Amino acid sequence: MQTLVIGGGIQGLAAACALARDGHLVQVVERERPGSRASWVAAGLLTPSSPWKYPPGLIGLCHASEAMYADWVAELVEHTGIDPQHENLGMLYPEGVGFSTEQVAEHTRRRNELAFAVERLDRATLDALQPGLGEEVVGAAWQPHSARVRSPRMCAAVLRRAKQLGVDVISEVAVDALVGRGGRVTGARLETGQVLDAEVVVLAAGSWSGGLARSLGVEIDVRPVRGQILLLQGPPGLLGPTLNDGDCYLVPRRDGRILVGSTMEDAGFDAITTREALDRLRVLAARLLPATRDMEVETDWAGLRPGTPDRLPYIGAVPEVEGLALATGHFRNGILLAPITAALVSDLVAGRPPRLDISAYAPRPVDPERALLTG
Numbered sequence: 001m002q003t004l005v006i007g008g009g010i011q012g013l014a015a016a017c018a019l020a021r022d023g024h025l026v027q028v029v030e031r032e033r034p035g036s037r038a039s040w041v042a043a044g045l046l047t048p049s050s051p052w053k054y055p056p057g058l059i060g061l062c063h064a065s066e067a068m069y070a071d072w073v074a075e076l077v078e079h080t081g082i083d084p085q086h087e088n089l090g091m092l093y094p095e096g097v098g099f100s101t102e103q104v105a106e107h108t109r110r111r112n113e114l115a116f117a118v119e120r121l122d123r124a125t126l127d128a129l130q131p132g133l134g135e136e137v138v139g140a141a142w143q144p145h146s147a148r149v150r151s152p153r154m155c156a157a158v159l160r161r162a163k164q165l166g167v168d169v170i171s172e173v174a175v176d177a178l179v180g181r182g183g184r185v186t187g188a189r190l191e192t193g194q195v196l197d198a199e200v201v202v203l204a205a206g207s208w209s210g211g212l213a214r215s216l217g218v219e220i221d222v223r224p225v226r227g228q229i230l231l232l233q234g235p236p237g238l239l240g241p242t243l244n245d246g247d248c249y250l251v252p253r254r255d256g257r258i259l260v261g262s263t264m265e266d267a268g269f270d271a272i273t274t275r276e277a278l279d280r281l282r283v284l285a286a287r288l289l290p291a292t293r294d295m296e297v298e299t300d301w302a303g304l305r306p307g308t309p310d311r312l313p314y315i316g317a318v319p320e321v322e323g324l325a326l327a328t329g330h331f332r333n334g335i336l337l338a339p340i341t342a343a344l345v346s347d348l349v350a351g352r353p354p355r356l357d358i359s360a361y362a363p364r365p366v367d368p369e370r371a372l373l374t375g
């Protein structure tokens, strides 16, 4: 089948690989460089930050995708030679800076209820696991099974794999509108005026998906949530697990760099960094890990998470438009949720029953008055 994927972020590229593996002819159209927007910016954590805030439908999706990750990455490394550095080095949730001991106790209980196994550590045990934490830190919750990847490498690997699988990736051309007739999508019109025909169109345009869906009369509520990050140059080995303090996380890389993120801002489509936010992150990072105070800032960046007011993504068919599939609105978890979303989209296009219940991710009534939850 001729399929057209709109958007070359992690979602579009992962879906394209899965569709090509099923034998479809696949084109991806990307307005900029593939994998250069939210998917490049992401911290690459494969554990949801505050899962108790999620609707139940999302927890199962996160677990299912996480379970696919190691095999997915192994396949990418084998075929592309690009290593996204998938590492399972755990996550620490410190007590005493952003969260009180009582809050960490409550979060621990809730995480365990949702099958994200976490245990409490006192300061002495914590010091043995991760030396050098700030003096305000009195203990932590420890999630030993918590993995991460380097998102830019993930994007590069999935892009290369897509091309190997025969996907035609068209870059630096925007789709202006979806086109269709008689209740079905028939392709997309590019900004150049050219129309690309397709039997199936997968809309995976991240924060920009809403406007494209509307061009065919479909209402979905995807809105940008800005996140800012800064990158510090540290010595290798200083930090092992990820530190996650709610408002601030520190994600170490093998080469010693430490990524400090991130903000959650309802700031429209303006993907810029601000001095105030970066200074705040820097201060929080130093309270958690004082050695960061003397580290050079290598760079900083911002990206737009495709948020939805109910925190649920849009995955699957659009009942009123035959041939249109959605893979968008993954908010804070788009890197984590890429393998399961791609599998579900390919199930749909192939006519296979979905491997899990996706009814919660179908288009639902849009309420423009409903606030976007940025927490």
Ligand SMILES: Cc1cc2nc3c(=O)[nH]c(=O)nc-3n(C[C@H](O)[C@H](O)[C@H](O)COP(=O)(O)OP(=O)(O)OC[C@H]3O[C@@H](n4cnc5c(N)ncnc54)[C@H](O)[C@@H]3O)c2cc1C
Binding pocket: 006, 007, 008, 009, 010, 011, 012, 029, 030, 031, 032, 033, 034, 035, 036, 037, 038, 039, 040, 041, 042, 043, 044, 045, 046, 173, 174, 175, 176, 204, 205, 206, 207, 208, 209, 212, 225, 226, 227, 228, 229, 261, 262, 263, 302, 303, 304, 305, 306, 327, 328, 329, 330, 331, 332, 333, 334, 335, 336, 337
């Ligand atoms: C600061 C920050 C930290 C994050 N950390 C994590 C994390 O640790 N773990 C995690 O799982 N997720 C994380 N995320 C979320 C994750 O980045 C997103 O959920 C994910 O990248 C969404 O992927 P996407 O492909 O839908 O969107 P994008 O990567 O934004 O891709 C959409 C693509 O569509 C293209 N496009 C848009 N309009 C058009 C058009 N008209 N024509 C053609 N192309 C178009 C865009 O150029 C873009 O490349 C983070 C996000 C941010 C901002």
